[in-house]
Amino acid sequence: MAQSSYFLAPDVAYTYHTPHPPEGMPKNHGVIRVNMDIERVVIETTTGEDNDQLELEKLDFMHWEEAIRAKGIVITPLIQRAGAAVKVSIPEDGTQTEKVCIGCLVPPMQNDEELLDGTDLTYHALLTSDMRTARIFFLETLTDCLLPVGEILYLDMTILENPAFREQGRGDKLLFTRLDIPHIRTPEVGKLYVTCLHQPKGPRGRSARGASSLTFAVNPWDVQLASLFEGDPSRVVRHLH
Amino acid sequence: MTISVMAGNGHFQSQTPDGPVPCRVKPNTTGMDFLLARVMEIWNALYDRLMIPPKDRHNLILNCMRYTATVWENLVTAQAAAGRLIAVPPPDANFQAMSLTEIRDSLKSLIQYGPPRNEQVGQTVSFNSQEVNSTRVASTKRKLANNNIVVLASNVGSKNAEQKEEGNTLDVVCHVVPAGVPPPTQKRMRVELNDTETNANTARNQPLENQDVAVNCIAYTSNFAGLYVGLLNHIGAYPAEIDPTTEAMLDWGFFYIKQYASSSMDVFVRDNFSRMREGYKSRAVIMSIWLKTIHTLSLGKSKEESIQHLWFDVHTNALSMALTPVVFCNLLYRGAHMGSLIMSNVIATHLRCPVVGIRNLNRFFDMDRPPDLETMHADFKEDYQQIQEFIRICFSNNRFCPPEDSPLCSLSNISCYISGDATQDLLPVNPKTSLLRVPLGKDKDENHDISYKIALRIASQFGEELFGQCHMGPDVSTYRLALLYLSERFAPDFRGLLSPNMFFSRQHLAALGLERMAPGMTDYIESSPPPFARQFTIRTREQAHSQAIGVNVWSLLTVVSLIGNTEIHPDVSNYFSNSLVEIILSHAPPACTPGNVCATPRFGPSCQVAKLYIPELNERPKHFLRPNEPSFVRNGIMPIAKSCGRFAPEDMLHAPQLSAISKQLHCDIMEVPANAFTVSHRA
Numbered sequence: 001m002a003q004s005s006y007f008l009a010p011d012v013a014y015t016y017h018t019p020h021p022p023e024g025m026p027k028n029h030g031v032i033r034v035n036m037d038i039e040r041v042v043i044e045t046t047t048g049e050d051n052d053q054l055e056l057e058k059l060d061f062m063h064w065e066e067a068i069r070a071k072g073i074v075i076t077p078l079i080q081r082a083g084a085a086v087k088v089s090i091p092e093d094g095t096q097t098e099k100v101c102i103g104c105l106v107p108p109m110q111n112d113e114e115l116l117d118g119t120d121l122t123y124h125a126l127l128t129s130d131m132r133t134a135r136i137f138f139l140e141t142l143t144d145c146l147l148p149v150g151e152i153l154y155l156d157m158t159i160l161e162n163p164a165f166r167e168q169g170r171g172d173k174l175l176f177t178r179l180d181i182p183h184i185r186t187p188e189v190g191k192l193y194v195t196c197l198h199q200p201k202g203p204r205g206r207s208a209r210g211a212s213s214l215t216f217a218v219n220p221w222d223v224q225l226a227s228l229f230e231g232d233p234s235r236v237v238r239h240l241h
Numbered sequence: 242m243t244i245s246v247m248a249g250n251g252h253f254q255s256q257t258p259d260g261p262v263p264c265r266v267k268p269n270t271t272g273m274d275f276l277l278a279r280v281m282e283i284w285n286a287l288y289d290r291l292m293i294p295p296k297d298r299h300n301l302i303l304n305c306m307r308y309t310a311t312v313w314e315n316l317v318t319a320q321a322a323a324g325r326l327i328a329v330p331p332p333d334a335n336f337q338a339m340s341l342t343e344i345r346d347s348l349k350s351l352i353q354y355g356p357p358r359n360e361q362v363g364q365t366v367s368f369n370s371q372e373v374n375s376t377r378v379a380s381t382k383r384k385l386a387n388n389n390i391v392v393l394a395s396n397v398g399s400k401n402a403e404q405k406e407e408g409n410t411l412d413v414v415c416h417v418v419p420a421g422v423p424p425p426t427q428k429r430m431r432v433e434l435n436d437t438e439t440n441a442n443t444a445r446n447q448p449l450e451n452q453d454v455a456v457n458c459i460a461y462t463s464n465f466a467g468l469y470v471g472l473l474n475h476i477g478a479y480p481a482e483i484d485p486t487t488e489a490m491l492d493w494g495f496f497y498i499k500q501y502a503s504s505s506m507d508v509f510v511r512d513n514f515s516r517m518r519e520g521y522k523s524r525a526v527i528m529s530i531w532l533k534t535i536h537t538l539s540l541g542k543s544k545e546e547s548i549q550h551l552w553f554d555v556h557t558n559a560l561s562m563a564l565t566p567v568v569f570c571n572l573l574y575r576g577a578h579m580g581s582l583i584m585s586n587v588i589a590t591h592l593r594c595p596v597v598g599i600r601n602l603n604r605f606f607d608m609d610r611p612p613d614l615e616t617m618h619a620d621f622k623e624d625y626q627q628i629q630e631f632i633r634i635c636f637s638n639n640r641f642c643p644p645e646d647s648p649l650c651s652l653s654n655i656s657c658y659i660s661g662d663a664t665q666d667l668l669p670v671n672p673k674t675s676l677l678r679v680p681l682g683k684d685k686d687e688n689h690d691i692s693y694k695i696a697l698r699i700a701s702q703f704g705e706e707l708f709g710q711c712h713m714g715p716d717v718s719t720y721r722l723a724l725l726y727l728s729e730r731f732a733p734d735f736r737g738l739l740s741p742n743m744f745f746s747r748q749h750l751a752a753l754g755l756e757r758m759a760p761g762m763t764d765y766i767e768s769s770p771p772p773f774a775r776q777f778t779i780r781t782r783e784q785a786h787s788q789a790i791g792v793n794v795w796s797l798l799t800v801v802s803l804i805g806n807t808e809i810h811p812d813v814s815n816y817f818s819n820s821l822v823e824i825i826l827s828h829a830p831p832a833c834t835p836g837n838v839c840a841t842p843r844f845g846p847s848c849q850v851a852k853l854y855i856p857e858l859n860e861r862p863k864h865f866l867r868p869n870e871p872s873f874v875r876n877g878i879m880p881i882a883k884s885c886g887r888f889a890p891e892d893m894l895h896a897p898q899l900s901a902i903s904k905q906l907h908c909d910i911m912e913v914p915a916n917a918f919t920v921s922h923r924a
Contacts, residue, residue: 007562007895009835014895020914065918072915077892077899080832081864143911148887150877178877181864181889185828197874213871 006065006075010036013118014075015138016043021072029139030054031118032068032075043068046121076142079105079115079123082187083217085179086125086145087225088134100228102147103127103134104220106190126190129221151179152226153194154236159222173237177223183215191217199239214240481526481559484901489882489890490562490833491522493865494569496881497825498576500868501737504770505800505817506576508730517572522560525568529560557901562894566822566839566853573818580723581731581773582804582813583711587703588792589801590809591676592640592659595631597624599739599802599820606740606795608752628798629753635794636758638670639663642777642791644763653761657746658775658791667779667786676702678779678789691776691788692728696720706809724790727774733796734770738824744771744795771796823853831861832894864891886910 008014013031021027030045041064045055059067068075084105089098103125108117115123122135125145136145154174177194187193195215229236483491495518503511510517533554560568588594601624614622635641640662641655661678662670669675679694699707699720707713707720714720736743744765750756765771773796777789803820804813819841826834837855855861870880882890885900888910893899902917903910 005561005563007832007835007897009832009895017911018915019912020916069915069918074899074913074915074918075896077888077910078895079892080830081889081891083864139911142888143909146887149879149884149889150873152877176874178874180873181867181879181891182862183866183869185862185866186860187862187864195869195874197871211871213869213874215869 008032008034008041008075010034012078012114013044013116014078015116015121016068016073016075017139018072019074022070025072029121031116031121032073043073076138079141079146081181082189083180083182083191083193084115085147085151085192085220086123086136086141087147088125088127088136088145090127090134100225101127102153102192102220102223102225104190104192105141106133126220129219147179149179149181153177153179153192153223154226154229155194155196155218156222157237159218161216172235174224174229174231174235175240176226176236176238180215182217188217190219192220192223193217194223197239199241211239481530481555482557482901483522483526483560484558484898485883485885486890486893486897486900487558487560487562487565489865489885490565490829490894490897491560491568492881492883493829493867494565494825495572496868497738497828498569498573498821501735502573502821502825503576504732504734505578505581505821506573507578510576514576517576521568521572521575524571525564526559528567529564530555553905557905558898562833562897563839566826566834567841569822569825570815570818570841570853573821574814577814577817578726578731579811579814580713581727582800582817583707583713583809583811584699584720584723584727585773585792585797585800586804586807586809586813587699587707588677589797589807590703591661592797593631593634594797594801594807595624595627596804596806597627597798597802599799599805599824601625602628602798602802603739605752606742606745606749609748610751611754612752629755631798632750632753632755632794635659636755639665639667641759642775642779642789648780653759655759655761656791657744657762657765657794658777659794659797660777660779660789660791663779663787667781669787674698674702677791678787680787681778681785691790692721692724693717694788695790696724699724703809710810724774727792728772728776728790731773732770733773733800735799735821735824736770738821738828739799743799744793746795749795773797773800819853823855826853826855827861828866829861830863830865830891830894832863832891835895864889 006014011033013033015029016032017029018025018027028045028047030043033042033044035042035058038058040058040060043057043059043064045057047053047055086103086105087100088103089100091097092099105115105123106126107113107115108119108122108124116138117124117135120135121138123138123141125134125136126132127134155177157173157175160175175196177196180193180195182193193215195213197211198214199211499514499518503514506514533551589596598620601621604621605625605628612621612625614625617625640659642658642660643654644656647654661675663678664670668680669678672680676698677695679691679698696717700714700717704714704720708715713723734743742748742764746759746762747756747764750759750762756762771793774790774792777791778785779787779789800817801807804816805820806813806816822839822841826839831837834855839853839855841853865882867879867881873879878884884890885893888900893910898918899910899913903913906913906917
């Protein structure tokens, strides 16, 4: 047993689940909020066959940790950072088959600060250039869909905004990048941040010593998972020259 | 009676009837004089807490050759930080009662001795002393026992109501061996144990309420915890580990301090930052374990359960996320160059520099034109007007110095360095009292340099305060060295934390509506920071008029604003570090500081817990801002604040132990059972 405390900010919905519920109790999930107006910790449990019913339980600050432990509740990780990427299977147009594509988690409403949709406990992923989004249940997002930072992604080089990078005649090439976390304070919504190695050409040719890394924002539909790439490996460029 | 504490090294000082005995060992940190003053303050605070009357304090000879005041410091810190710990005895107790031994049978296995460094328990220290009189020399050989402070807490099983009451309390056992008494042996200790079981003095008159568990702890020091845990860690029995999320937070904070705040640190600290970082991290772990031990025992569980509980906890979560601001504050407090900060306040006092809010100052730094004062918030308006008035006074009193050492012909070639008040002829207005500017001419100090002359003036005007409050001086060379450090090594640069336009003098004058007064003022755009102070010879093309030490006006405003006052006191370093940590944390995700408040210990006569209020003025990012490193592309590992599997540390800031527990239980983070957690307080 570890002595543990959660660090909950007021009025933020933290998702929870019961991976190993106590004997005789069903698995459930929901959100926990610290409500400063009523000075209580509120557990909102989703019940019903279609997850359409809500049970509220209000606990005081001194006992809520014990109470959730008794119920087998564990607060899950919560994605709040911009540029979080997920992989989603969507049906291909006009066919019965599914394809895996990369999405970027976006707030459910334009002015929302949180990525989690508290109404149905889903994350919204922006998938395609026509702004098609998918709702992914939070447990599925956290268990199966979330891509780790550092995941290798291949980027379509034609979309690079800097013309200097496109003058190389590499229109059909893919750039080796890694999924990163934004390096700026206010990242763009709906963009993934990828980092690649930049090796500028010096007077004595290119040397690894002078290499630096470049991070830029890209659309989720402009990158593909390296693990799913089946093309010619020579199409993949390791460095941005 | 000798009271000694159990481990450590470094600076020391003793209280004697004649006052504090100066140290003979050079401390291993900077700002020795200031540190000693602060240590004395802490000791006095401890004596107050122990209710030791002033007349008895000189009998408490702290054996500082071997032990360190850091122990007391940690002790008081922890007791102040943990609200439920009571560091003072109950009002009806007295000091004599506290020194009695109280150990119960069931605690024997928990009893530990704190052997001093490089010595074994029970070893005696011998020394010879000689008395010389007119006829003969008498040599006496004395033996001093190692003074063991044995600290234990009661943790008796709850057989009946009375014992339960005892079990729910922690009665710290402070075993003090008077000097000259032979060292305790196991046998004698057992006798003492038996004796004290029936000692009426140890009985409590009234039971404590369960809801408010009192912990009387005076001597189970964090250093002792460090010693014990360190040994266990060394043999691999119970490794203490920080969970990855807290480690990420520490990583990020240390990176920010080094990158953006180290410019105000002592140069030796700056060069040894990684060593210092590891040291403070270790100290924090020890402190955390110290608190956990006391807390675990106070839960009133069985001994076996307590030990199991504690060590699993230490293994997965040796340092609480809530303690990370304390680590940053402690490191910055020790690292910041205290001498320069105090001298900054001396100069600010002399120049009547305004103390404005650091956030308002930062906002001013970002402005490039005068604001509409009608629509301004009153707080900002007041600060803006104070800055404006101060710069006006600097112009009207001819305080500005020329760039580098070029002749000062007109306001078209002035720099942002200000000195003392001067006349139109560039001579000091008050030649005898002007602190930063002295006239050129023949006097008795003609052969000395400008820093010495100014040091003399500081000694005469502020010497009493500097010596009395800060243990600085009284020799003039101390002030001279501080001035030299100020001009050669102290270069505070917070462009990474505050506005990047911090040194854009031209822009700031435009924001004040004063750009016409100094058309020659330029913006400083170099990447290296400008020195805080410079030495100048103020001259026209024809002749030299005066010598001066000029301070960068923007640096001065920033440092004073970070300190928050112009007191001449060692506490300035505390204020400074707390303000910087507030600013650093405002760049961290909000989840690091739920409620935007953090508690850090603040020393002073009352050893209060200070609260850091993290501003929400600028929207805080939901992610850690990390540097760009080519290695990330090669190996996929983030340079700082590394990922925990598929989750970034940002995803688990509200539940930092999740990843450590999952690792311990060999399961996925989403499979961690609820019963792997225990709550951090009693029902």
